[in-house]
Amino acid sequence: MSNVEQRIQQLGLELPPVATPAGAYVPAVVSGNLVYTAGQIPLVNGQLMATGKVGAEITPDLANQIAQRCALNALAAIKSVIGDLDRITRVVKVVGFVASTPEFTGQPGVLNGASEFLGQVFGDAGKHARSAVGVASLPLDAPVEVELVVEFQ
Numbered sequence: 001m002s003n004v005e006q007r008i009q010q011l012g013l014e015l016p017p018v019a020t021p022a023g024a025y026v027p028a029v030v031s032g033n034l035v036y037t038a039g040q041i042p043l044v045n046g047q048l049m050a051t052g053k054v055g056a057e058i059t060p061d062l063a064n065q066i067a068q069r070c071a072l073n074a075l076a077a078i079k080s081v082i083g084d085l086d087r088i089t090r091v092v093k094v095v096g097f098v099a100s101t102p103e104f105t106g107q108p109g110v111l112n113g114a115s116e117f118l119g120q121v122f123g124d125a126g127k128h129a130r131s132a133v134g135v136a137s138l139p140l141d142a143p144v145e146v147e148l149v150v151e152f153q
Contacts, residue, residue, distance in 0.1 A: 004075075004085035007121050013072055018080045019043045022139065027077035034092065035081055035150050040073040041142035042066045051141040055104030058143045067096060067113030070146035075121075082152050091118050091128040093149040099138045107132040114146050 005015055018027050021038065028037045042049040054063040071094070079085050096111040098104075111132040118126035138145050 002084050002086040004088065004121055008072070008075075011117070011120060015079065015085075016044070016073060016076050018076045019046075019073060028074075028081045030081050033151055033153065035078050035148075035152060037074045037077045037148045039095075039097070039139075039145040039147050040070045040077065041139060041145050042069040043073060044069065048140060048142055050143060052143055053099050053101050053104075053137075054106070054110060054143050055101035060106050060109055063098065063110040063143055064113035066144045067110050067146060068117040070096075070144055071114035071117050071148065074146055074148040078148065078150055078152075087152040088122065088150050089125060089153050090151040091122055091126045091148065092151055094118070094128050094130040095147040096130070096132050097135045097138055097145040098132065099136065099141070099143050100134045104134065107134045110144060111146075118148075 008015055021027060025038050028035050049066055049069055050058055052058045094114055096114060098107040098110045
């Protein structure tokens with residue numbers, strides 16, 4: 001087991017199997033020394049953790065946990081193309097989409113769930129650039145979707 005996966009386990013989590021794509025795309029693509037993931041939604045054993053909009057059915061605290069799950073799922077997608085998460089040298093960028101009510105403006109706080117998790121797993125190499133975007137809806141009524149770009153050796 002990789003050091004990264006051991007740190008994930010120490011957080012009480014387990015790297016899941018890679019989710020089957022819901023369309024004509026792949027979970028992750030390698031280009032040079034970067035891996036780009038497809039948007040990851042909060043699937044757990046093939047089911048969404050929750051559905052709805054942040055600011056309505058979903059609280060910001062729950063959305064923060066959901067963002068963490070999305071990042072965990074993205075790491076599974078990355079492992080599927082590079083084989084070992086210890087090869088990651090830097091988390092470069094996180095892009096997060098938050099399905100939220102029009103008046104909700106806490107998207108950055110929601111995405112902190114993913115960002116803080118990556119920091120716990122990768123330390124300084126987990127510090128990254130980020131975008132947190134509010135949207136009207138996401139696939140399958142997911143509250144959060146997260147994409148990662150990581151550098152590896």
